[in-house]
Amino acid sequence: MRHGFEAAILALLGWVSISTAQALTVYVSNEKDNTISVIDVGKQVVTATVKVGQRPRGIILSKDQTKLYICASDDDHIEVLDLETLKLIGTLPSGPDPELFVLHPSGNPLYVANEDDNLVTVVDVEKGSVIAEIPVGVEPEGLGLSPDGEVLVNTSETTNMAHFIDTRTYQISDNVLVDSRPRFAEFTSDGDQVWVTSEIGGTVSVIDAKTREIVKKIGFEIRGVRPEAIQPVGVRLTRDGQWAFVALGPANRVAAIDAKTFEVKRYMLVGQRVWQLAFSPDQKLLFTSNGVSNDVSVIDVEKLRVIKSIAVGRFPWGIAVKE
């Protein structure tokens, strides 16, 4: 009963803070539906569902925010969606089975993890051509780029390493062994650290970007949740260096971590099997893709509260937010 009451209050609160974010649009890839859901955050509804290629997973906005790049994993290419017309306007080569990617701060190139081929492919988004292929460990997935764009970190899920790659030479300079099944890498905004999640290991490794040593391994403990169900995947860090948010998969929670002390401050209950996270541009809201409950949860970053959930397609995977 109490739960329902809280939910009602939260929904009310949600309405208030969400309506301040009228202009936001959230894009979500639905892995099993082969669609992209377009959410009008002000109205809290899906306003369009766009049919795209097979098994869309990672998605990312172009630098000018006019296009959405989509990893169509089973079509072995990247699709380009025009956000004005919501029409696919082209494809980019990606190498086989593209899963997740990251865009250079200048807007070009795109670094793509090819899960089936143990490669990271570097794609020129202007010319639509492959610049380089970098051999990495088994099942590459996570990609993090330093703020200056000089260091790319790729995690390989079966090799269990974070590979540090020089983006000028495409050479691997260091390999840092982390816990099992690393899925995501994210640099702090000052570029000093890389946060890497290990899904099966159940931990987050904080790696010093200079020494390439693990300075902290963060574990999680949630009352009433089996340790095996705590499976960290997506990570987002606030620009002010205050907070780290980690999606904990089938634990159905997002952990809010003090990024300075590495202390877990709160676990926020979201939808089922939460994987990826994305901030609003002002970082006041955090959106989560919940693969099993087929919805997106909206978190108020300041209050550390879940304020809304919005139904999307089947197996929501990637998530991107546009102002």
Place this chain on the structure above:
Amino acid sequence: MAVKQHVVSGGVELVWRFSIGVIAALAMVLWSRAPGSAQDVAIVRIAYLSHVVERPPKLSNLELPPQDEGIRGGQLAIKDNNTTGRFMKQAFELHDVSVPAEGDPAVAFKKLIADGFRFVILNVPATRLVELADLPEARGSLIFNAGAPDDMLRNEGCRANLLHVRPSRAMLADALGQYLMSKRWRSWFLVIGRREGDRLFAAAIRRAAKRFGGKIVAERTWDYGADARRTAQSEVPVFTQGVDYDVLIVADEIGEFGEYLPYRTWEPKLVVGTQGLVPTSWHHTHEQWGAAQLQSRFRKMAGRRMTALDYGVWAPIRALGEAATRTGSTDFDGMVGYIKGPDFELAGFKGQKLTFRSWNGQLRQPVLLVSPTSLVSVSPQDGYLHQRSLLDTLGYDEPESTCRLQ
């Protein structure tokens, strides 16, 4: 890629196959960007020995197991290990020996040990497996059981140098039993084949019934013989008549008659067990938790679906890969210590880390429940609790195990 070589050894003709391991390892080393020559690379040599005594009857089985079952899983794991090994200056080789039904696996095993192999993966019948593990030559080696599901091996037949990758019959039966109970299908009609394995599977089902509260309302032995293709429609209704039950559980491990039970029972009832809804460690319909990636890597390499035996050979080689990566060494004692130690975890595409039970060397793992074309469920089921790991609700738990490792 495989080179076949016939070697006469002890009067038994063995087929020796060199896997892609050596060549792949060498290529990796040459390709490696890291400075240093091939001499800097430490090599882990692993052997796979299979001795299949009885194959499914050709007559009644529509889908025969592939000839290269098992070894292909091993080759994929070697490939995965070598990709990682590139960053660690480690390389892995797999040597594959197949002993014909009339041959003696002990001869082949002794030869492997003499050739310096200390990690041996076995797919041999349970009684032979114990013999091999007890050989004086086996001291100082680590054996992985990839094929034998016998509970005896996890109890009185356990050995300190022996780890089990394949789930035991008790684990499979418990996985199925939990699911049936969660569906409230409590009355079980047990149909047992004429082979020893069938009787053992039936015993595991009886044990599961006792543990989870199922009731075996009838037991019948199928002794109509091997080929039921023309006669099933008349025989099965009569055979299943006069029993009031929820589900029929069939124990026919080799696949002699079980496929002929569904749709032919007197009552319109479901068939589970070794046919129908089947508990297994791996199946081609499993795609959760990144399994789709392993399945597609396997299909690309082998040109067919990955089977439970392929997984049974893949997993130990990946465990050895993990041990070498995590300890940063290929030292035998160090690797074995790591695998048996508290820090070991294997990401086996089953949604949680896999570890070995300290009391009998069994790999803890979720068990898939599958029909031929779909994954139905994964056990342990919700609500079956355990103070240590939910996975320990499957099979012989520590207090029940009669295994006494020193």
